[in-house]
Amino acid sequence: MGIGAMEASSPAAFDDGGTSTTIEDLPADVLALVLRRLDGASLAAVGCASSGLHGLATDPDTWRALCLAMWPSVLDLLPCLGRVDHRALFADAFPFPCSSPSPSSPTSPPQQPLPARLVSAVDLRHAGVSILSRVVETDAASDWFLGAPFRVDALVQEGFTSPTAASAISPADVELSWVLLDPATGRALNASSRRAVAVDRKWLTGDTVARFAVVLGGEGGVALDAAVTCDQRYGHIREVSLRVEDADGAGVSGRDGLAAVAAAMAAPRRRGCRGDGVARERYEDFVRGKRTRKEWKARREGFLELCCSGVGAAAFLGFLVMLTFR
Known part of the structure; x- marks a missing residue:
């Protein structure tokens, strides 16, 4: 079940003979099972729909199960960290850094x-x-x-x-x-x-x-x-x-x-x-940036070597001229 379906069903997606039924009328345990089928981004968005859904969407066990499904190693974090906020962990670790x-x-x-x-x-x-x-x-x-x-x-x-x-x-x-x-x-x-x-x-x-x-x-x-x-x-x-x-x-x-x-x-x-x-x-x-910088450094070093060679050749010619006209 995707986030679009959840949004379509809140607050009044069911209409039977003029009687509106919201998704929050479902038993809490049924809703909890539905929410556990969502991905992390959809679960966070559902939590913003209403106060009732927010309570279910922030359930620590739901986020723990989500993190363990994505990162089984999270199970071994407790001895290292002492306590793990799985919702905060997912918010930090799932997206790529900007x-x-x-x-x-x-x-x-x-x-x-x-x-x-x-x-x-x-x-x-x-x-x-x-x-x-x-x-x-x-x-x-x-x-x-x-x-x-x-x-x-x-x-x-x-x-x-x-x-x-x-x-x-x-x-x-x-x-x-x-x-x-x-x-x-x-x-x-x-x-x-x-x-x-x-x-x-x-x-x-x-x-x-x-x-x-x-x-x-x-x-x-x-x-x-x-x-x-x-x-x-x-x-x-x-x-x-x-x-x-x-x-x-x-x-x-x-x-x-x-x-x-x-x-x-x-x-x-x-x-x-x-x-x-x-x-x-x-x-x-x-x-590509690394390659460009390497090429620029190679050209700069080549230019410096050429300048040094030119200076050396000029000094050598000057020395020969000096010896010739002594």
Whole structure:
């Protein structure tokens, strides 16, 4: 049942012989079962229709079931967070972050405090079947993490195959959800696209890397590069990781990566669509920007080398002239 049907039935969609019956006349338990069949966006919209529907649409058990259906790893968040507001979690983690000014922009919002601890809820599916679901805790306050390149690994073993898939794992059939949470503030962030935005083949190793990247900020921003590395020779997954890449393609330090994540957690979320196509378009723009900057740097370095060569040749000729006319 979609949101259009719910809106059509409220407040008076049933008319039998001049007697109007509203959807709220249905038993509360029946309405609760109906609402549990809605997606998150529709459920939130139904809650705005009336005070009665608002009470049913904000039921914690309904939102918990919705979050568990989308992110099975949420079940393991309680030991890490102590308490989970599933409705707030969905509002933060389901939409993609909106474009926000880069940290160096004069119109940037005030810098947010860096999280001292990050919790990652990682769910990996192949052909619609869950093959990995786990929670990863990261000490983000350590000097080692702040000084090293930002990186979080979600695998505890070297590699694994799908226990249910009949064939080898194919990167094209893989879906990844990586949600970052700050236990101190309770804010969350969708750090991966649901479908791969790019698939790269490493010819030397035979690995295929499916990238589920989310770009933060406008021009000169950073990309949250969630990647799944598949070994095509043996048909298993070797690595599931998250790193932060800057506009030049270089890895970002833990401190700068945390600053970008904290700013994105506090920023608004994209509304009106799932945003899978938007995530791919923004990543393609990000890659084109990297390529343009590399070409510009190569031209600049070539020009500098030419100038240096010219200066060197002129100095050498001047030296020969001086020796000739002594």
